[in-house]
Amino acid sequence: MSLFNLAFARQQDGQFVLRVEDTDRARFREDSEAQLYDTLGWLGLFWDEGPDIGGPFAPYRQSERLDTYRPYVERLLAEGFAYHCWCSTERLAQMREMQQKTKQPTGYDRLCVGKTRDERAALPGFNDTPVVRMLIPDDPPLVFDDVIRGKVSAPRPDDQVILKGDGFPTYHLAVVVDDHEMGITHVVRGEEWISSTPKHLLLYRWLGLEPPKFAHMPLLRNADKSKISKRKNPAARLTWFREQGYLPEALVNFLALLAYPPQQDAEGNDVEVFSFDEFSQTFDWSKVNPIGPIFDLKKLEWLNGVHIRSLPVGEFASRLLPYLEADDVLSSHPSLGELGRLEAVAALIQTRMALLTEAPALVRPFFVADDQLAIDDDARAQLKDDSGAVIDAALHVLGDIDDHGTGVLGTGSGWNATAIESALRTAIVEGLGIKPRFAFGPLRTAVSGARISPPLFESMEILGKTSTLARLRALRDSL
Incomplete structure (x- = not known):
């Protein structure tokens, strides 16, 4: 998502905004934000605005913007587009279980609609701290324009929670408010969010706001065509690629090819090896393939080898250092003599490698004592x-x-x-x-x-x- 966002932003001379959407406190992890900075930085996908560098619409962490959302919620409540719901989690679980048993559509049954707190408290399954739900009309906007897919139809949503009992907004309200206040023109996200887009369009309509353009990217798939996940494929974890010895420019090249056709040379021939700048210069949303691509590690390994061979020898040697140090082939502070020998060795092995992790075995004989x-x-x-x-x-x-x-x-x-x-x-x-x-x-x-x-x-x-x-x-x- 970041790659395609950034390619379009650079081509249009726009701004690539990094916003940390951390309103789901149950899934919050302290180290996630640092990992995000590290991995995007490693890939060379640098942002123009964000929590770490600031910008004209700071703060960029949603957890620090809670006061921004409250007026929007109050307005929706006052105008009848939203309502308080006091149902306990136990009651909601029982409701869903009954719906599933009777093969009814799942969704909130609107027990709290039109009731005051006292009226609802007199009924079973009451929770003293309410949430706020959208009151979905009978004719929500289920068809919308997508810059990748054209006209898209989405299923009818239920009464989505937009403000939780802990005072945090859900994703649905927070992104609508933040996208408006931050001047976001294009929202690029995974296709799993297509079903949520009608909720967002309703919020834009109710609040009298101009919606951005939407681009729903295809989801990456495993070889068995299932959605790629950390449980089935370690490649779903971005740090895995660095650990395995892939170059960031090769990974960027590969990710672009997954959902975008190859570049073209002057004669119109396909060129599969290209840089981010070349990708960005010719970027066109209409060329993005909406069908979920298969994540082919063999293709990535081939691309990695091509990018390895394209590096100047000195730079290639410097890319090897972290892997050699981690495997105790070289110390963290090699001498000038060791660096000179490493560069000479690098020239020998550069054409023989597909992954940087192959280097320790090839380099070690040049740095081990003869009797060892x-x-x-x-x-x-x-x-x-x-x-x-x-x-x-x-x-x-x-x-x-x-x-x-x-x-x-x-x-x-x-x-x-x-x-x-x-x-x-x-x-x-x-x-x-x-x-x-x-x-x-x-x-x-x-x-x-x-x-x-x-x-x-x-x-x-x-x-x-x-x-x-x-x-x-x-x-x-x-x-």
Whole structure:
């Protein structure tokens, strides 16, 4: 919702307003607001007005605007559009149970309509603290215009509570009042709110207010086409994506594609990889697909890999740091030398990754002490009888390479990838007659401890001659 709100606001040179709707105190959580700021900020979806930065219509927390709503409630009561309801929760539960048993439409039975407090107190199921309900007419506005869906029909609402016994408004009243007072022109929300829109339109009509335009977005669905939820899919929790190693720009790209067609290049071809700015520039509500999209993590993983490869190497290395620190590959304050080595490693692994969480396993061999390198079981299992001869040949020719004047990743003279590859191919492929696809497996295992690793010759260059030879000798001694 925030993505599409913001894309439209930026295109129209408007304001994107972040309002915290916290009137449901039973579901209130202290940390929710901070998480909201953190995750939207991580995605780069920054707001123009909000509780943390203020704005011309502050405050932006509904719990701090209670005095704003009271006059509207009093006006609705005075003009007969609303009434007090003293029914207890027990009575309401019994009423709904009876309606369900007799297969009647569920909804409030209007026992309190037209009664004074004393008249209602004489009847069963009385609660001393009343709520305020809307008095829905016989002809509520059930058809309205939606900028995504066109003409939309909604079911007839019941007498919705608009002010609770604790003095807090419900969502329905609060959003109508706040949208009016804050000058909101477009309300973008999920399609589950279509059934509530007639209530809001009635409130606008009764209060003599101009309603905003409505856009009801499709709900995301699981692979089984059920509504996406935290119980069925961890991806419903936004922080999960950061934990799993997705880039925010890839997630924004993916979320846009879920309900919007790809961008077009000059020749009219579909372009699925694009930035938020490109999305915003061409945004059009009429192109939004109202059918609930399937949340395909495989597609997101592919997009993430594309965005990873598009990053400058230095920035890519910096994106890896939190994951490396969390996995104890690097300290929280790495030295300049470690950062330089990390950037060199990043250049090797950037094209091989789909998720940033894959980095620790690939990077760790470059930062672990030679005598602490563990050999994975699957890597050791693939060693063949000729592994000893391969390592012996490598030790011999690599020992003859001058390690002075070393370049970085194949540049310069001395110990570099080009010299290493030439020496090893001569000694092992030509000298021992081993096919290239089998020739370097034992060396890869010795250097990285893994069966699959970054490019071997570049890895050896980064590790340096001393570490490379030490690791080869260690594996040779263990055979």
